[in-house]
Amino acid sequence: MPASALPATKESLRDSLFDVFSEDEILRITTDILAIESHRDAPGHETPVAIHIRDLLRREGIQAELKEVRDGRCNVIAVLPGPGGGQRLMFNGHIDTVPPGDMKRPFEPHIIDGKLYARGACDMKAGVAAQLYAMIGLKRAGVPLAGDLIFTGVIAEEDGTSLGTLDVIANGPEADMVVVAEPSDLEAIVAHKGFDYYRIDVEGVSTHSSRPTNGVSAIYKAARIITAIEEKLVVRAERRSHPLLGSASLNVAAVIGYARNEATTALRRGPGDKPPGAVVPDVCTIYLDRRRIPGESLELVEAEFEELLNELRQDDDQLVAQLHFTPACPELHSHPPLDTDPDHPLVRECLRIAFEEAGIEARPKGVPFWSDAALFNSMRGIPSIVFGPGHIGFAHSDREFVPVHELLKATRINAALAASLLSG
Numbered sequence: 233m234p235a236s237a238l239p240a241t242k243e244s245l246r247d248s249l250f251d252v253f254s255e256d257e258i259l260r261i262t263t264d265i266l267a268i269e270s271h272r273d274a275p276g277h278e279t280p281v282a283i284h285i286r287d288l289l290r291r292e293g294i295q296a297e298l299k300e301v302r303d304g305r306c307n308v309i310a311v312l313p314g315p316g317g318g319q320r321l322m323f324n325g326h327i328d329t330v331p332p333g334d335m336k337r338p339f340e341p342h343i344i345d346g347k348l349y350a351r352g353a354c355d356m357k358a359g360v361a362a363q364l365y366a367m368i369g370l371k372r373a374g375v376p377l378a379g380d381l382i383f384t385g386v387i388a389e390e391d392g393t394s395l396g397t398l399d400v401i402a403n404g405p406e407a408d409m410v411v412v413a414e415p416s417d418l419e420a421i422v423a424h425k426g427f428d429y430y431r432i433d434v435e436g437v438s439t440h441s442s443r444p445t446n447g448v449s450a451i452y453k454a455a456r457i458i459t460a461i462e463e464k465l466v467v468r469a470e471r472r473s474h475p476l477l478g479s480a481s482l483n484v485a486a487v488i489g490y491a492r493n494e495a496t497t498a499l500r501r502g503p504g505d506k507p508p509g510a511v512v513p514d515v516c517t518i519y520l521d522r523r524r525i526p527g528e529s530l531e532l533v534e535a536e537f538e539e540l541l542n543e544l545r546q547d548d549d550q551l552v553a554q555l556h557f558t559p560a561c562p563e564l565h566s567h568p569p570l571d572t573d574p575d576h577p578l579v580r581e582c583l584r585i586a587f588e589e590a591g592i593e594a595r596p597k598g599v600p601f602w603s604d605a606a607l608f609n610s611m612r613g614i615p616s617i618v619f620g621p622g623h624i625g626f627a628h629s630d631r632e633f634v635p636v637h638e639l640l641k642a643t644r645i646n647a648a649l650a651a652s653l654l655s656g
């Protein structure tokens with residue numbers, strides 16, 4: 233229907249937009265994308281999916297391009313342009329998946345009891361398909377948009393580097409609001425924790441263990457640090473709380489200590505091996521996983537670690553310990569929290585429409601998992617939400633699926649959200 237023929241009221245506009253969508257078509261779009269492998273061991277990694285999406289959108293008359301990010305791996309970027317000057321909404325989804333693992337028929341999407349199974353079904357190709365189909369529907373219905381509707385299908389989320397989204401943030405396109413299609417059970421997610429990894433390297437002095445007092449055990453020193461972490465920093469983190477996320481947390485994830493000249497024996501630990509012994513350990517590394525809530529800065533967390541180490545050093549002049557931040561990759565220094573204002577129109581409209589179309593409780597939510605939405609939000613201050621079909625609990629599992637009935641609902645909510653936010 234051409235734009236000039238559109239009915240005037242919001243309700244009739246919505247009806248004419250929704251007439252465009254069919255369950256058969258969203259199912260076909262989703263299964264076509266699921267049938268293309270895009271995990272780290274697949275030929276071309278994500279690029280075959282990016283090409284498929286570009287061609288799908290171009291057949292609908294929508295501008296779509298590949299953007300190489302690294303080593304031939306491509307984002308796909310599309311836009312339904314408004315006349316300029318209006319708000320710009322971005323649909324964003326990662327187009328990589330985790331490898332198939334032990335999943336049965338991972339690239340032959342199949343339905344059992346109303347559930348569509350395949351690797352990437354909920355995480356997050358169904359979410360991507362629902363964004364693409366919403367865009368296609370808006371184009372076909374000729375819904376007039378005052379601002380741009382953008383789609384960015386990005387690489388490298390599952391490897392923890394988020395290189396695809398970082399490339400969008402660095403090079404565009406720019407947006408004023410972002411919806412990331414991770415599985416949210418069709419709820420609007422406005423907050424999640426950030427996560428960062430640290431390491432504390434503790435140095436001792438090795439000596440023959442028949443006279444251990446001649447040396448300094450790095451393991452004993454690490455034990456003191458770990459006890460202090462548990463008694464002070466863990467308690468402090470757990471006292472800080474966010475209304476949607478609960479408390480921050482700190483976990484000692486691993487401890488490895490040994491004598492350098494016995495390292496091979498100490499770390500192999502095969503059956504029948506000679507136990508490491510006869511030497512006082514001079515190396516111990518503590519691995520830490522810190523989950524930040526909104527309001528906790530990276531500087532604050534690091535300052536707390538350093539303050540604790542300084543206190544311990546004052547009590548013990550033999551304590552040699554160094555804190556190291558361990559980023560996922562040089563480009564992604566930190567995984568920040570997501571903290572979008574629950575009263576922003578993006579959130580309010582998503583809640584209103586999801587309630588109307590799918591009966592979803594109209595309350596903004598926080599979730600325990602991390603998403604690229606946090607990068608748009610923390611690096612550019614862009615209000616960003618997570619919204620998509622499927623349940624995160626089945627992501628990465630051998631039973632990964634998305635409920636078929638959520639595909640069309642997610643499409644309609646995406647389309648109505650874009651029409652509402654970008655309408656003149």
Ligand SMILES: [Zn+2]
Binds near residue numbers: 326355356389414
């Ligand atoms: Zn995901």
